[in-house]
Amino acid sequence: MFSPRPIGYARSPYQNTQQVPKGLGAKHDAEGILEILPEFETGLTDIEGFSHLIVLWVFDRAEGFELLGTPPTDNRPHGVFATRSPRRPNPIGLTVVELLRRDGTRLHVRGIDMLDGTPLLDIKPYLSGIPQEKLRRGWLAEAETRKGS
Amino acid sequence: MFSPRPIGYARSPYQNTQQVPKGLGAKHDAEGILEILPEFETGLTDIEGFSHLIVLWVFDRAEGFELLGTPPTDNRPHGVFATRSPRRPNPIGLTVVELLRRDGTRLHVRGIDMLDGTPLLDIKPYLSGIPQEKLRRGWLAEAETRKGS
Numbered sequence: 056m057f058s059p060r061p062i063g064y065a066r067s068p069y070q071n072t073q074q075v076p077k078g079l080g081a082k083h084d085a086e087g088i089l090e091i092l093p094e095f096e097t098g099l100t101d102i103e104g105f106s107h108l109i110v111l112w113v114f115d116r117a118e119g120f121e122l123l124g125t126p127p128t129d130n131r132p133h134g135v136f137a138t139r140s141p142r143r144p145n146p147i148g149l150t151v152v153e154l155l156r157r158d159g160t161r162l163h164v165r166g167i168d169m170l171d172g173t174p175l176l177d178i179k180p181y182l183s184g185i186p187q188e189k190l191r192r193g194w195l196a197e198a199e200t201r202k203g204s
Numbered sequence: 205m206f207s208p209r210p211i212g213y214a215r216s217p218y219q220n221t222q223q224v225p226k227g228l229g230a231k232h233d234a235e236g237i238l239e240i241l242p243e244f245e246t247g248l249t250d251i252e253g254f255s256h257l258i259v260l261w262v263f264d265r266a267e268g269f270e271l272l273g274t275p276p277t278d279n280r281p282h283g284v285f286a287t288r289s290p291r292r293p294n295p296i297g298l299t300v301v302e303l304l305r306r307d308g309t310r311l312h313v314r315g316i317d318m319l320d321g322t323p324l325l326d327i328k329p330y331l332s333g334i335p336q337e338k339l340r341r342g343w344l345a346e347a348e349t350r351k352g353s
Contacts, residue, residue: 097271100283104342122246134249184333193253
């Protein structure tokens with residue numbers, strides 16, 4: 056395996072998890088900054104050309120993991136690998152953000168949902184999506200149907 | 205930070221990186237198996253309902269990292285965070301696969317691009333994509349245009 060190291064930190068409007076929009080219909084349009092450490096700045100070369108980025112980060116305020124849990128989007132328990140729960144065997148979070156602009160080591164982005172100060176692990180260009188008509192969303196679609204949303 | 209642990213291993217037709225389709229127009233339709241360790245099986249509950257999964261894994265055969273590198277898709281160097289290079293500060297790979305079926309702790313998937321025996325870190329449901337018309341793909345689109353593909 057490897058020893059995770061932060062490549063930078065998230066600057067976000069959220070100081071605690073209660074402030075992060077969750078659940079059905081949650082909007083993730085908060086703006087924030089991915090502050091990359093100066094030693095990794097060269098790795099950002101040409102990133103401006105991408106409209107969306109995949110950000111991997113650490114759930115650094117989650118403790119332990121839970122294989123079965125009830126997410127805020129449902130009242131039934133689901134396996135951790137079928138949810139976005141923070142309490143995972145490897146506490147890695149994933150967020151797709153829109154890149155608004157780059158200012159040196161600071162990436163201004165929209166769609167941030169991590170807490171302020173969250174350590175960042177990686178940034179990858181977002182290249183393509185699965186066409187909507189080929190996508191099945193499992194229990195989440197069922198939960199939405201039950202709630203009539 | 206945290207200490208990464210494998211949640212399972214990939215069974216793939218690829219024994220070395222030369223066998224993995226790379227570059228412009230590469231097709232990723234290889235089938236393989238995500239073998240999850242028995243201790244994490246409960247975490248797979250309800251995963252059958254999702255058509256696509258995000259798999260996080262370790263580039264366990266990559267050594268060190270390179271902030272600027274020339275990917276197989278271009279003849280110009282780009283920053284590591286604007287590419288999918290295996291030589292990253294945190295050697296975490298990401299693949300979106302199609303879930304064909306689950307057989308206990310074995311997830312049969314299509315679209316595998318990791319090497320046989322690759323340690324898996326996490327599985328998350330794939331929930332949505334960025335609409336094609338809102339997506340810009342930076343240097344990759346430019347490289348495609350130059351190659352006329």
